[in-house]
Amino acid sequence: MAELRGLPGFRDFYPEDLAVRSHIIDVWRDVARRYGFVEFDGPPLEPLEIYTKKSGSEIVAQLYQFEDKGGRRVALRPEMTPTLVRMVGARARALPKPIRWFSVPQLYRYERQQRGRLREHFQLNVDILGETDVLADAELLAVAIEVVRALGLSPNHVRARVSDRRLLGAMFRRVGVAEDQLLAVYHVVDRLGRESEESLAGRLEKLGLDRAAIEHIFALTRLSGIDQLHAEFGDVEGVSEVVGELSTYLSCLENLGVRDYVDIDLSIVRGLAYYTGIVFELWDAGRELRAICGGGRYDDLLQALTGVDMPALGFGMGDVVLAELLRERGLLPEYRSGIDCYVVAIGDEARGEALKLAAELRGAGFSTAFDFAMRSPKAQFKSADQMGARWAVVIGPEELAAGRALIRDMGRGHERAVDRERVVPELREVSTVDSDG
RNA sequence: GUGGGCGUAGCUCAGGCGGUUAGAGCGCCAGGUUGUGGCCCUGGAGGUCGCGGGUUCAAGUCCCGUCGCUCACCCCA
Numbered sequence: 001m002a003e004l005r006g007l008p009g010f011r012d013f014y015p016e017d018l019a020v021r022s023h024i025i026d027v028w029r030d031v032a033r034r035y036g037f038v039e040f041d042g043p044p045l046e047p048l049e050i051y052t053k054k055s056g057s058e059i060v061a062q063l064y065q066f067e068d069k070g071g072r073r074v075a076l077r078p079e080m081t082p083t084l085v086r087m088v089g090a091r092a093r094a095l096p097k098p099i100r101w102f103s104v105p106q107l108y109r110y111e112r113q114q115r116g117r118l119r120e121h122f123q124l125n126v127d128i129l130g131e132t133d134v135l136a137d138a139e140l141l142a143v144a145i146e147v148v149r150a151l152g153l154s155p156n157h158v159r160a161r162v163s164d165r166r167l168l169g170a171m172f173r174r175v176g177v178a179e180d181q182l183l184a185v186y187h188v189v190d191r192l193g194r195e196s197e198e199s200l201a202g203r204l205e206k207l208g209l210d211r212a213a214i215e216h217i218f219a220l221t222r223l224s225g226i227d228q229l230h231a232e233f234g235d236v237e238g239v240s241e242v243v244g245e246l247s248t249y250l251s252c253l254e255n256l257g258v259r260d261y262v263d264i265d266l267s268i269v270r271g272l273a274y275y276t277g278i279v280f281e282l283w284d285a286g287r288e289l290r291a292i293c294g295g296g297r298y299d300d301l302l303q304a305l306t307g308v309d310m311p312a313l314g315f316g317m318g319d320v321v322l323a324e325l326l327r328e329r330g331l332l333p334e335y336r337s338g339i340d341c342y343v344v345a346i347g348d349e350a351r352g353e354a355l356k357l358a359a360e361l362r363g364a365g366f367s368t369a370f371d372f373a374m375r376s377p378k379a380q381f382k383s384a385d386q387m388g389a390r391w392a393v394v395i396g397p398e399e400l401a402a403g404r405a406l407i408r409d410m411g412r413g414h415e416r417a418v419d420r421e422r423v424v425p426e427l428r429e430v431s432t433v434d435s436d437g
Numbered sequence: 438g439u440g441g442g443c444g445u446a447g448c449u450c451a452g453g454c455g456g457u458u459a460g461a462g463c464g465c466c467a468g469g470u471u472g473u474g475g476c477c478c479u480g481g482a483g484g485u486c487g488c489g490g491g492u493u494c495a496a497g498u499c500c501c502g503u504c505g506c507u508c509a510c511c512c513c514a
Contacts, residue, residue, distance in 0.1 A: 008505080062512085079514050107514055112438085114508065123514065290513085316514065346472055376471045385474035396472060410474070 009119025028124040032102040042083035048073035050082040076108035089306030097130030116290040127314030138252035145258040152331040161265035175216040192267040221267040293317035338388030340366035346396030
């Protein structure tokens with residue numbers, strides 16, 4: 001075969017694949033709208049600068065970037081946040097707050113592909129801007145959880161792991177981690193569960209931490225209840241307020257009806273450096289796949305990028321891992337393609353009338369096909385079956401003479417003759433009866 | 438960027454220690470009298486065995502290179 005390959009990490013969506021993608025994206029849109037968010041979009045190609053400016057992000061090393069014919073350094077968008085920040089920043093004073101926006105961009109990233117990770121994916125982005133109250137944080141996580149619930153995933157399938165940047169930092173400082181060690185310690189904590197505690201302890205030792213501090217750090221990351229947090233750190237300056245906020249957060253999630261998906265898990269760090277408060281990730285319960293979703297509060301980013309001081313929070317949820325999980329759990333809808341009508345023409349004399357009938361059906365809104373080659377009736381019925389036609393509408397010499405057409409219900413195997421001008425009304429009637437019932 | 442595994446028909450895969458014309462199932466197309474689909478029967482199309490080189494009388498089969506896929510690491514939209 002002639003080689004006409006696509007690029008590695010980029011997907012071809014055959015109809016059955018597109019059905020999966022559409023299913024997921026339809027649910028994304030439906031849930032985001034039900035939660036009162038409105039959709040926006042930006043360009044897939046952006047100035048390179050808007051990504052490099054947000055330093056500390058390793059995304060830059062994996063950008064699809066090049067110089068355009070005008071000599072501009074440009075990049076395919078690897079994430080949506082810089083675009084969002086630019087758009088909001090430009091109309092910061094005009095937009096009514098809080099801003100509740102969502103988007104479903106296709107994002108690109110030049111990296112070697114592996115399971116759950118391609119060079120392109122679709123991602124639901126949901127963001128709230130201009131709101132500092134912790135209720136917004138709860139609302140954000142509730143949308144993310146509602147999405148997976150709407151896709152059929154229960155608390156047994158998916159867990160939301162919640163942490164807080166401030167909490168972990170304050171606690172680490174208290175047990176003797178120096179300011180310049182914090183990032184390195186976060187990095188080690190991020191490895192928990194993927195690397196043995198022994199080897200992680202070794203890393204911490206290299207950072208110059210003593211045995212007691214290391215034990216303390218591990219103990220902290222295992223704290224999972226508000227009560228535990230209170231007992232351990234309620235008296236620490238800067239921590240008790242945060243613990244109180246987390247407590248409010250959890251009760252809001254309770255009232256929003258999603259609390260049963262949520263765990264406090266302080267080992268969640270999130271890679272991106274710009275998070276400032278509550279952060280969360282959604283994982284399959286067995287943690288066999290990658291994170292399904294990640295997000296949190298990033299109150300300082302707009303100030304840093306646009307000079308506009310506006311608090312913000314948001315999350316991204318990709319289609320790749322989600323689709324894998326749904327497939328594994330048998331939660332993808334069965335794929336069936338189908339049309340409404342297939343016009344079967346028998347004999348050359350019927351051809352003209354068959355085409356007229358097809359045009360009429362199409363005009364009435366029925367998806368309709370017919371045989372191009374006037375093959376045998378048998379072959380035509382076979383095509384009707386293969387195409388998933390709900391009805392075969394037959395025009396032959398007999399029907400032509402009687403001024404009628406034969407409607408065959410392909411699913412039930414019944415058929416009956418109706419007057420030629422009654423075809424569309426009849427089908428309308430049957431289809432509304434069926435869809436109502 | 439680093440390391441491992443794998444490349445035979447559209448798909449899933451057989452092909453003993455190298456030995457005639459490379460196979461199966463599914464799918465696809467056609468036929469089983471131009472008035473009836475699913476089941477069945479018959480037939481057909483489709484492969485330079487990823488590509489290039491080497492060893493050999495002889496290479497899907499062994500060796501090297503390369504490209505691709507895949508998994509993991511790194512890192513994480």
